[in-house]
Amino acid sequence: MSTDPVLAVDDVAVHFAARGGLLAPKGPPVRAVDGVTLAIAPGETLGLVGESGCGKSTLSNAVVGLVKPTRGSIKVAGQEVVGADPDALRAIRRNVQMIFQDPALSLNPRMTIGESVGEPLRVRGIASGAALRERVATLLTSVGLRPEHAARYPHQFSGGQRQRVVIARALGLEPALVVCDEPVSALDVSVRAQILNLLVDLQRRMGVAYLFVSHDLAVVRHICDRVAVMYLGRLVEVAPRDTLFGAPKHPYTLALMSAVPEPDPVRQRTRQRIVLQGDLPSPSRVPTGCAFHTRCPRATALCAQERPALTPRDDGALVACHHA
Amino acid sequence: MQGRTGLWRRAPVTVIVVALILAAIAVVALLAPWISPADPARQTLIARLRPPGHTTSTMTYWLGTDELGRDLLSRIVWGARASLLVALLSVTVSLTVGTLLGMLAAWKRGWVEIAIMRFVDIMLSIPAILLAVLTVAVLGPGFGKLILVLGLTRWPRYTRVAYAQTLQVASLPYIKAAELGGAGTLRILFRHVLPNIAGPLTVVATAEFGLMILFEAGLSFLGLGIQPPQPSWGSIMSAGRQYVERAWWITLFPGACLFLLVLSVNVLGDWLRDRLDPRSRTR
Structure with a gap:
């Protein structure tokens, strides 16, 4: 990438201290995000996918400075978010800006939308x-609402x-980056496409970059340039969209893909479903080695001992797996 | 917004009735010096404990007389002043103090939260009347001190409500959005949090309003509130209590007034809470 990234996340970890009881010893910290490195170029959309509790919301909150990372660095348009004082944070x-999951809770019910957006x-x-x-x-016109609203x-x-209003508020400051935390998952399926198209359209006009957090792979495929897959606080695969959906490599990515319903009933019947065994381990007890080895169909003894690093592959994908 | 003409549009009949009662009590309290038929402190010892409607050569006692032969109607009219003013001012003081502390505790968290909320627990564990008696005993009686005492002993209830509500509201995305937008703490607390926790606080305040009048009565009864011969509804009732089997009117009439006042405040408070919420304004 020739231009400076609008977002540079470097080895960020967010650990939440576990509360000890009066007599009980303090438990191990919850490692919600545990060493994530990624970058977003101006005008780019990076999808961040993973199942519930994998740390994607924590990471997005850390990017806007609502959660303080335990270590690492987050730079937005070159300015360091981690450790910034309130004034600096306000400038950053x-x-x-951020778009939230539930538009019903994203707007103050006692304020007119004009007041909220302004x-x-x-x-x-x-x-x-x-x-x-x-x-x-x-702003209201640009998101498809009328000024008298x-x-x-x-x-x-x-x-x-409402989500259009939220988008208008987020774009009012003309930010370089907007963190979209599941922006369409609370909406009716019928309006999802409208909102997604609006986001794409605004990106084209304003050159804003998106960090697009979602667990909906169809949505991610529709809107993102690159996709990062997260599991238990770590990235397991980062790849351009077509590479990721065309040739997924990490066993976890493969399992996620196979969970997406296939619209064609014939193919749905014939294709292979990878059903993961067991539950997502607790982020306070992350397995040794590769965090995924407890559920991975391809796990070997090596996986339990050594954590695989994100390594580049021929087609431009970054994958953290010993066997893929 | 179409066709919204005012606050009173489509108010139910009960609310209008209740508002009229409140207005009437307020007018009576305001105009007490002019509409009161007699001096509320003038004693006529030969006309003690006379029933309602008793007529002498000089005047008719429409609501009877009390244990010192004072005109009950005049005393109730003048008492409205004291009772209303005490209730209004003490609720204002405790509502303000309590809400501010509650919001502060929930917003700041950490040791501020611990200090404020544990202090609230302590305050709530001491019987309020005892605390009030103690404070008056130290400061001495008086109208201003009475307000202060009531206001400063009753704030913990508001603090609890404001604290719980603020905790809940503060975690909502629109508060995060305001923070990201660059709004300062004061703006977030007063423009975003306060309007959204006002409903439950209104309910507490209307309930407390009636209690304040009763508290004033209790303190006045103990000689620590409104000082005789100045009347208040509470002190009239407390004094009349010992004559209740011979002169029921002394306690009944101020009691009925108090009942009407507290009921009216509660009904109006409930309605206002719904009315002030923009979600209920248009349908």
Whole structure:
């Protein structure tokens, strides 16, 4: 990549201290994110996939500075997020905003959507009065709403419309990066495509980069340039979209792919399903060696001892597996 | 928003009735010097404990007289002043103090939370009336001190509610979004948190409003509240309690007024809470 990345995550770990009881000894820390390195180029969309509890939401919260990493470095547009004081963090957040999963909870029910969308601009002294109203109207128009909607309250909108409002608020500061934390998983299937297309459309117009967190592979395939697969706080595979979906390599990625329903019933019947054994281990007791070895169909003795590093493959994929 | 004409649009009849009762009590309290038929402190010892409607050569005692021959109607009219003012001011003080501390505890967490919430536990474990008696005993009685005492002993209930509600609201994405947008702590607390925890606090405040009047009555009864001969509903009732089998009217009429007032405040409070929520404004 020739240009500087808008997001550079370097060996980030987020451990949460386990609470000890009055007499009980303190348990091991929960290693929600345990050594993740990734980068996003300007205007790029990186998908972050993995099952519930794998640490993808923790990582995205760390990127916007809502969670403090235990170690590592996170740079947004060259500015260090880890250890930034409140003033610095406030400045950094001009460049990184977030879209949340549930639009019903992302907007203050007691504020009109005009107030919500205009707040970042107002509190930062970017616009006020008539200029602010104009900016809000432009933003609402750009996400497919009407300027007169500004006077309404969130409850007067549908889920899809609310998510448009949330997107308008996130883009108001013209950030270089927007973290999308499962932005369509709470929406009706019928409006998902609309919101995804809106995100793509805005990216083309504004050049914003997305860190797109999702557990829905179909959605990720639709929108992302590159995809990172996460398991128990670590990346197991990072690859360009077509490479990942065309030739998945890590056994965990393969298992994820095989879990996606096949629309063709004939192929659905004939294809092989990889069903993982057992549950996701507790992130407070991450298995030794490769974290996936307890559930991996291809695991050997080596996997239990030595943690595989992310290594580049011929087709540009990065895979952390001894056998793939 | 279409066609919203005002706060009172589509208010149910009960709410209108209740609002009128409150307005009437407030007007009576305000105009006490002009509408009161007699001096509430003037004693006519030969006309003690006379029943309602008793007429002498000088005046008619519409609600009877008390144990010192004072006109009960005049005392209730003047008592409305004291009772309303004490309740209003003490609720305002405790609501403000309690809410601020509760929000602070939930927002700051850590040792601030521990200090405030454990202090609340301590306060709640001491009987409020005992605490009030103790404070008055140290500071001495008086109207201003009464407000202070009631306000500063009753705040923990608001703190608990504000604390729990703030904890819940603070974890919601829209608070995170405000933080990411660059809103400062004060703005987040007062523009985002407070409006969204106001509902439950209103309910507590309306319940406390009635309690404050009763507390004032209790303190006045102990001689620590409103000082005689100045009347308050509570002190009239407490004084009339020992004559209740001979002169039921002394306790019944101020009691009925108190009942109406507290009921009205509660009904109106419930309705206001729903009304002030934008989600219920348009359908």
